[in-house]
Amino acid sequence: MRLVLLVLLAALGGCATTGEERDPRDPFEGFNRGVYQFNETFDVYLAQPVARAYVAVLHQEIRSRVGNFFSNIQDIFIGVNNFLQGKFENGVNDWARFTFNSTIGLLGIHDVASDMGLEKHNEDFGQTFGRWGAPPGPYLILPFLSSSTVRDATGTAIDWWVAPLTEVRPIALRNTLYGVYFVNTRADLLEAGRILEEAALDKYVFQRDAYFQRRRSLIYDGSPPREKLE
């Protein structure tokens, strides 16, 4: 509860400071920048140090096993989303991945399916809605999760609601798994974050544009209709 209050306070602070030209895709920029600031603070003082310690303590080999474990569970709903988008071949591929990796791959810690030529896909409910024709809607910065849009945040809510991880009991074990998942994910992104930091003049704007481009590319599975720049 105290956390929610903090987020709101930070967001209000953001509202007060920005009053410049608005990007039509980002009508809540003031609010978003507030949450962004909160996320940055959280990231710099907690998430990043923890992720660095995690990287320092655990060997790359083990971290990639941890990543594989979560990645394997996600293949179930990556498959579901492929089916929902009418990409049946990909859906079968994803479920075959899950079957092989869960058994031969020892609960997913070895990605044997990739070695067998079954490629990993990237799908979620936000992409499925996009494929169905839903526009992204206004840009949103979610607390802790960062860049999203109204469409993708709705998708993320469903992703989490159906995620097998939420069913894990006892609660303590589930929460531990959540924690490991977030730290492992953040650790994977350390390098990318550093590059973003170097490349951007205004990190908020740079990240927002990259997010819109990235999501569009994902919805079209990497080959969106080409937009010719003038």
Added chain:
Amino acid sequence: MNKILATFFWLMFSMPSFAQDVAPDALVKGVTLEVVELIAKDKEIKSGNRAKLVSVIEAKVLPHFNFTAMTALAMGQNWGKSSPEQKKRLTEEFRTLLVRTYASALAAYSAQKFDFRPLRAKPTDTDVTVNVRVLQPGAQPVTIDYSMEKTANGWKCYDVMVAGVSLVANYRTEFANTVRNSSIDGLIKDLQTKNKSLAEKK
């Protein structure tokens, strides 16, 4: 002896025209593998010598980029409003920034395996996209797409898309915002400040 000399000169002068005839996908593959190998062999670069990495990229990769075209695309409408002097300085600063970003990305991914995709274009095409995928264990491959244009000096790259994100397009909003809020000179100054702070970091 004369024959050898003649052959030598013939080779020397025919080389550049040979380079122009290299297909864009072969060019990307050749340059990528060469640079990755150089990085892998060089102990100083591997231990984090950023200046040396940048110099390798400047020598091997830069000649194949058209930075004026990249800057023009990133500037959009404001390019036409810039003076020749401003254009020159914008291109220089943007180039420095891009090289640095590219160096960081390369350092991060050079240990991975590359999958060079066959070119899907007609031989007569003068504007093509070369697709490369960086394979990483347990994750979806990262795609790198090079937009390339045929020029009198061979194929030149004018945009790079990483994981579906076009670098040039991504700078468009930033550049447009900065120019609107201050000026073209303000943008040049911002880029200079950014490059200076990056140079000081290491």
